Structure formats: structure tokens, C-alpha cells
Amino acid sequence: MNxxxxxxxxxxxxxFKMEDVNFSIRKGYITGLIGPxxxxxxxxxxxxxxxxxxxxxxxxxxxxxxxxxxxxxRERIGYVSDENVFYDHLTLKRMTNILAPFYRNWEAxxxxxxxxxxxxxxxxxxxxxxxxxxxxxxxxxALSHSAELLIMDEPTAGLDPVFRRELLDLLADQLQDEQRxxxxxxxxxxxxxxxxxxxxxxxxxxxxxDETKDEVLERHVLVKGGKELLDPDIRPLFAxxxxxxxxxxGLMTDRTRAERxxxxxxxxxxxxxxxxxxxTVKGKGGFVRV
Amino acid sequence: xNILISxxxxxxxxxQIVAQIRQLIFSGELExxxxxxxxxxxxxxxxxxxxxxxxxxxxLEREGLTESMVGRGSFVAGVNPEFLRERRLKALEQMLNxxxxxxxxxxLSQQELTEYLTTLYEEENRE
Amino acid sequence: xxSVAHLIRKDILLVYRYVLIVIPFLLYMAWSETGTLLxxxxxxxxxxxxxxxxxxxQNNSQRFTASLxxxxxxxxxxxxxxxxxxxxxxxxFAGVLQLLSMMLNVETVAFGLPExxxxxxxNLLVTSIFLPLYFWLGPKGMQIVRTVFIMLIAIxxxxxxxxxxxxxxxxxxIFGGAGSAGIELAIVxxxxxxxxxxSILLSLKLHARQDI
Numbered sequence: 001m002n003x004x005x006x007x008x009x010x011x012x013x014x015x016f017k018m019e020d021v022n023f024s025i026r027k028g029y030i031t032g033l034i035g036p037x038x039x040x041x042x043x044x045x046x047x048x049x050x051x052x053x054x055x056x057x058x059x060x061x062x063x064x065x066x067x068x069x070x071x072x073x074r075e076r077i078g079y080v081s082d083e084n085v086f087y088d089h090l091t092l093k094r095m096t097n098i099l100a101p102f103y104r105n106w107e108a109x110x111x112x113x114x115x116x117x118x119x120x121x122x123x124x125x126x127x128x129x130x131x132x133x134x135x136x137x138x139x140x141x142a143l144s145h146s147a148e149l150l151i152m153d154e155p156t157a158g159l160d161p162v163f164r165r166e167l168l169d170l171l172a173d174q175l176q177d178e179q180r181x182x183x184x185x186x187x188x189x190x191x192x193x194x195x196x197x198x199x200x201x202x203x204x205x206x207x208x209x210d211e212t213k214d215e216v217l218e219r220h221v222l223v224k225g226g227k228e229l230l231d232p233d234i235r236p237l238f239a240x241x242x243x244x245x246x247x248x249x250g251l252m253t254d255r256t257r258a259e260r261x262x263x264x265x266x267x268x269x270x271x272x273x274x275x276x277x278x279x280t281v282k283g284k285g286g287f288v289r290v
Numbered sequence: 291x292n293i294l295i296s297x298x299x300x301x302x303x304x305x306q307i308v309a310q311i312r313q314l315i316f317s318g319e320l321e322x323x324x325x326x327x328x329x330x331x332x333x334x335x336x337x338x339x340x341x342x343x344x345x346x347x348x349x350l351e352r353e354g355l356t357e358s359m360v361g362r363g364s365f366v367a368g369v370n371p372e373f374l375r376e377r378r379l380k381a382l383e384q385m386l387n388x389x390x391x392x393x394x395x396x397x398l399s400q401q402e403l404t405e406y407l408t409t410l411y412e413e414e415n416r417e
Numbered sequence: 418x419x420s421v422a423h424l425i426r427k428d429i430l431l432v433y434r435y436v437l438i439v440i441p442f443l444l445y446m447a448w449s450e451t452g453t454l455l456x457x458x459x460x461x462x463x464x465x466x467x468x469x470x471x472x473x474x475q476n477n478s479q480r481f482t483a484s485l486x487x488x489x490x491x492x493x494x495x496x497x498x499x500x501x502x503x504x505x506x507x508x509x510f511a512g513v514l515q516l517l518s519m520m521l522n523v524e525t526v527a528f529g530l531p532e533x534x535x536x537x538x539x540n541l542l543v544t545s546i547f548l549p550l551y552f553w554l555g556p557k558g559m560q561i562v563r564t565v566f567i568m569l570i571a572i573x574x575x576x577x578x579x580x581x582x583x584x585x586x587x588x589x590x591i592f593g594g595a596g597s598a599g600i601e602l603a604i605v606x607x608x609x610x611x612x613x614x615x616s617i618l619l620s621l622k623l624h625a626r627q628d629i
Contacts (some may be wrong), residue, residue: 172330
């Protein structure tokens with residue numbers, strides 16, 4: 001079962017186009033939505049939140065297709081935006097006072113616990129908080145109305161490394177009962193990738209893959225070798241290639257094929273997720289657009 | 291029970307889990323009937339993905355080392371560790387047999403093959 | 418319906434601090450007899466509405482509202498209802514002021530039902546024009562719309578206020594003699610109500626398909 005499914009999503013803006021994107025958020029698991037800035041991650045997330053309407057295609061939430069606006073669905077989703085969306089001039093206390101009544105399942109005690117755990121000063125104004133603090137507040141809200149799906153847009157930006165690690169435990173706690181699902185997006189590979197079960201990779205408005213992280217890592221290889229190996233038949237086999245004065249590094253998406261072709265002629269290594277993203281975005285020449 | 295995951299070993303994480311739990315069972319530290327942590331708890335403790343952990347548990351079950359019961363998690367199988375060791379020795383014998391056949395095909399003598407194995411051992415130890 | 422009430426509550430909680438700043442100004446206006454009810458009720462109510470809309474625009478807070486379990490149409494309705502709420506708050510304030518003046522024997526501009534009706538009509542008129550623009554232009558054009566509106570309402574209410582005070586239009590009408598005021602007012606009221614309905618329909622349509 002899926003917490004959310006996006007099917008055949010198309011959307012065009014003045015300078016950006018999303019073409020036929022399909023992916024799912026599996027129930028009970030953590031999905032990482034990765035890709036460079038401007039790849040369309042936030043737009044996809046806002047489509048799940050019903051803030052943005054796709055030109056074509058549809059979104060399914062908790063098993064039902066969204067035809068008309070389904071406000072009840074938002075009760076079941078905890079949303080952490082990539083930017084602060086709360087009213088700057090209010091204190092945390094007042095902001096909470098405004099938003100809590102909207103949720104039928106608001107858990108005041110849980111929320112209080114998170115405030116303490118995250119060391120959030122209730123009487124401070126939102127504009128006086130650091131980026132990380134604002135994110136923590138947003139997370140506390142998202143976790144305090146028994147949402148079944150937690151969606152976090154670039155949550156690690158602005159968080160210190162210590163809290164990022166704590167976040168891993170916190171999210172793992174959420175997953176213990178197998179009923180909740182998590183989606184996070186990031187443009188840099190982050191600590192969150194460690195616990196991600198599925199990776200959805202988008203680039204320039206297109207889906208590159210939606211697979212388990214283990215599959216992704218197993219199937220990709222990083223080939224390193226001398227430039228004399230790069231003949232015109234070999235070149236197209238790489239998803240991304242970096243050439244230098246002393247050789248090349250290239251990403252291939254099919255491990256067995258790579259081993260068959262290069263055998264012992266080149267070094268075949270296990271790439272990290274970061275390398276997979278880097279080489280795929282880079283392609284076969286030029287610079288990485290960030 | 292201790293499980294230590296290395297991020298720099300190059301060995302897949304699930305394989306590291308399988309190897310370490312297997313070792314714990316063989317050494318008797320985990321006795322038959324002992325329960326393993328739940329998949330999601332272990333994933334949390336190791337800060338790794340649930341799917342990776344699940345895969346390790348499935349592998350252990352396939353090897354006959356553990357059993358799982360719906361709603362109750364995984365247990366070390368009730369079989370005698372000696373028996374399991376016996377089974378793995380059998381598998382090893384098979385692999386050695388294959389190596390022997392291949393060595394013959396390549397025209398290696400028994401001594402040459404033994405030396406080859408000794409060299410491999412030495413290299414491994416040096417690492 | 419509860420959601421709409423919560424949304425109105427949100428808007429009131431958002432702007433009440435700003436109102437505290439306006440109060441001294443209003444007290445001065447009321448007791449210096451330069452202002453009329455229109456100034457100290459209509460003006461703040463519209464300012465409150467515009468301010469709440471502006472605050473929604475700042476820091477992507479429109480996205481906060483959109484992430485709540487409320488529908489787009491509830492958001493639109495809440496904005497139209499909140500002008501009523503703000504006007505009521507303004508009238509209550511004016512009432513308190515009136516009582517206070519009577520007790521203290523200070524001379525102020527007295528007001529009755531016709532004035533209250535005028536204030537309400539004026540606020541609905543301004544809202545009918547303002548909200549579709551707000552839902553249409555979004556954060557980009559908001560700054561301009563806001564400035565123009567505050568200016569318009571300030572000038573407008575002062576002018577209308579002066580006319581009412583000097584010519585006693587409430588009793589005699591603008592054009593005709595005695596008795597025609599009622600008919601004129603009724604026509605204006607109906608026109609404003611029709612405008613309001615069109616405005617609501619337009620806002621609902623605009624906001625329903627807007628990407629936030």
C-alpha cells in the first residue's frame with residue numbers, strides 16, 4: 001500500500017517544465033526525494049499538499065484519487081516547508097494558539113514534549129529564531145496531530161549536525177509502528193539518506209529513478225580508468241563522465257554490464273549516493289548546474 | 291548482542307549484519323530460541339534503512355539460522371549450531387571441489403593449488 | 418464552518434497588535450471632532466483586513482493557511498466574513514467611546530443606525546474590490562494594491578465624512594429634497610450587495626485554481 005502516489009505528472013511554468021513524473025511514497029517507509037536545486041522537488045511536494053495543481057496526471061493520497069480538494073487529507077499529513085511559513089511577528093505561543101484548533105487530533109501534550117526536547121522558547125518571536133529553530137518548530141507542529149504521512153521539504157538545511165543525527169532517531173521512532181510514512185527532500189545528500197528506504201531522484205523536471213536505496217547502490221558502479229579506454233562505442237554507456245588529464249571516472253547504471261566490458265581493465269567501485277547524483281546531473285560533459 | 295556496521299568496508303550493510311549475527315549464533319552467544327530485535331528497532335539502533343535490515347533478516351532465515359513468526363518477530367532457529375556448522379562445511383567442501391576441478395583444467399598440480407591457497411591466506415592475514 | 422471561524426479568529430489574533438497602535442490616533446480623531454464614525458470605524462476595519470492579507474503574503478504564510486485542513490473556498494469566505502468581524506469590533510469600540518464621552522460629558526460626533534449602515538456598506542464596497550485583487554495578484558502585486566487601498570480609504574472616508582457632516586445627507590439625500598434619501602440609500606445598498614456577490618464568486622474562482 002502507498003501513502004501517496006503521483007502518476008503521470010506534467011506541469012509547465014515559464015522557465016521550468018515537469019514531464020511525466022511518477023513515484024510513490026510507500027506506507028511504513030522513508031522515501032528520500034533527491035535532486036539538484038530547481039529539479040522540481042518542492043513543486044512535487046506542494047502537489048501532494050494540494051497547493052499546486054498538475055496540468056496533467058493525478059495524485060493519490062492514502063488510496064484515494066484526489067479529484068476535488070480533499071481538506072481532510074491535510075489533517076493526516078504533517079508538513080514541514082522548506083521556508084518559514086509562520087507569521088514572523090508572533091511568538092511561538094501565539095502561533096501555536098492560532099494553529100492548534102484547526103486540527104481535530106491536536107495533541108497538546110505531545111507538542112509540549114517536543115517544545116522541551118527541541119529547546120524551543122515559547123515566548124520568543126518567530127523572526128528572532130534561527131533557521132534551525134524555525135524548522136524544529138515546524139517539525140514539532142507536524143508531529144503533534146497524529147499525521148500518518150510526514151512530509152519534510154529540505155529539512156536538514158539550517159540544522160546543526162548534532163540535531164540532524166537526533167532527527168534520525170526521531171524519524172525511526174515514527175516508523176516503529178509500521179503505519180506511518182515519511183517523505184523528505186534534499187538537494188545535498190544528507191544524514192537522512194542513511195535511513196532512507198526508497199530514493200526518488202528527479203532532475204530538470206524528470207524522474208531518473210524510484211527504487212529502494214539498496215537497489216540503487218547495487219546497480220550503479222563508478223568506473224575509473226585510462227582515457228584510451230574511452231572509444232566512441234564505450235562513451236554512450238556512461239550516465240555521467242568526468243575526464244581529466246590523468247584518466248576518467250564514469251558512472252554506469254548496470255553493474256554486470258560494466259564488469260563484463262571493463263573486467264580488470266579499469267577500477268570498478270561502489271559509488272556513494274552523492275556520486276550517483278553528481279554524475280547523473282553532470283552528464284557527459286560540461287559543468288554541474290547547481 | 292553487539293552489531294557493528296562499517297561504512298568504509300565496501301561490504302554491503304545487509305551482508306555485514308548477516309555475517310555478524312551468524313557469528314553470534316555459531317559462537318553460541320545467541321542461543322536457539324533467543325529473540326532478535328525487531329527489524330525496525332535494529333534499523334533504528336544502527337541508523338540504517340528498514341529495507342536493508344529486512345533483507346538481512348530474510349537472508350538469515352533462508353540460511354535456516356532464524357525463524358520468524360508473524361507478530362512475534364524473529365528467533366534463533368532451534369537447530370543445533372553443530373548441525374549448521376556441518377552444513378556450511380559441506381558447502382565449503384563443494385566449493386573446494388569446484389576449485390580442484392578448475393585447477394586440474396588449468397593444469398595446476400595439487401601442490402601448486404595448495405601454495406596458491408597459502409598465498410591467499412597470507413595476503414588476507416596481511417590485510 | 419468551524420474552520421471558517423478558526424480562520425477569522427486567526428486574522429483577529431494576527432492584527433490585534435496593530436490595532437493597539439491605531440487606538441491613540443482614533444481617540445484623538447473622535448474627541449477632537451475632526452473625525453466621524455466613518456473614519457474611526459470604517460478605516461481601521463479595512464486596515465485590519467488589508468493588514469491580515471498582507472501578513473498572509475509575507476514569509477509565504479499563504480502556504481501556512483494552505484497546509485491547514487481547510488479548503489480554498491473556506492479561506493475565501495473567511496476573508497469576507499472577517500471584514501464583518503472587524504467592522505463589528507470597530508462599532509463596539511465606537512459605542513464604548515460614545516458611552517465614555519457621555520459619562521465624561523465630552524462632546525463627540527454622535528451616531529445612529531443610518532451611520533452604522535453607511536459604514537457597513539462602505540466597508541463591503543471596499544472589500545468587494547480589494548479581495549478579488551488580493552486573490553488574483555498574489556504576493557507580487559500586493560504591495561501596490563495595499564498602498565493604493567489604504568490611501569483610497571483614508572481619503573474616501575474623510576471626504577464622505579465631511580460631506581455627511583456638512584450637508585446632513587443622511588436626512589435629505591444628495592440630489593433630492595426630503596424623503597429621497599431612503600430611496601437613494603436603498604439603491605446604493607442593493608448595488609453594493611450585487612457587487613459583493615460577484616466579488617465573492619470571482620474570488621472563489623480565482624483562489625480555487627491558484628498555485629500557492
